[in-house]
Amino acid sequence: MTNFIKKAPFFILSFLFLSGCSVNKLAIKTTGSIIEYGMDALMEESDLVFAKESAPANLKLLEGLIKGDPENVTLLISAVKGFSSYTLAFLEDEDKERAKLFYNRGKEYGLRVLLKNRQFNETFKKNIDSFNKSLQSFKKDDVPALFWTGFAWGNWINLNLDLPEALIDIPKVESIMMRVMELDESYYYGSVHLFFGVSYGSRSAILGGNLEKSKEHFDGAIKISGGNFLIDYFYKAKYYAIPTQDKELFENLINKVISTPSDVLPEQRLVNEVAKVKAKKLLSQIDEYF
Secondary structure, eight states, rough: OOHHHHHHHHHHHHHHHHHHHHHHHHHHHHHHHHHHHHHHHHHHHHOOOHHHHHHHHHHHHHHHHHHTTTHHHHHHHHHHHHHHHHHHHHHTTTTHHHHHHHHHHHHHHHHHHHTTTTHHHTTSSSHHHHHHHHHTOGGGGGGHHHHHHHHHHHHHHTTTTTSSHHHHHHHHHHHHHHHHHHHHTHHHHHHHHHHHHHHHHHSSSGTTHHHHHHHHHHHHHHHHHOOOOOOOOOIIIIIIITTTHHHHHHHHHHHHHHHHHHSSSGHHHHHHHHHHHHHHHHTTTTHOOO
């Protein structure tokens, strides 16, 4: 039974691509909705081993569906969200080189959605002023595509701060996320604030880092999530408490993550479990930071 479950996505793909073209598209659209429910169910999972083992097959199924319907916005957004979340949870701390590749893969899926916008497409490779102007053409319905693309792109940058091409991209990513802030700062538990908290806290002042702004955004994310999205506290400990050398704050934030039940936010139980693992690891390294 276990082997069947692992192979099931490929049986589904075989069925789809042996069918006629019009039937394919209909089946893909239907399956795409199922994939969304599957992603939601995965985020509710508390067993990290189970989640880690099941996610790749689902992501590969998602890529197969995109092959059959490459313009499907729902599938493309699910792909950038899925690859970004998987990489953050299971690759970033274990294998940075693979994490770079997977964040970039997610970014590319997200850009395929954003580049459907004519104004954005025309200015994507132009100067930052033209790029910023084109972002005004995106509306609130575009927030998921904007946020997850910026999330994947921004995390790729954070892992490549030694590359000139990554540093050059920083203004564009920040502009994308500022547009998200303007349209809906509460999206995904206020995670656009979390993005800026990490962004300002992870860079030196010469590269645009600003610890005061970092704190403001971390506090903004915590306020919007009601303090239930535990990853907020972890990143505030890592990217604000450590740089400011506030050991007491660091310990308070990390202990908050560890002591709070992961089901305080049932629909994001997986992220909260990931936060706990990351927090425990960071706490074990406290002597290296203080």
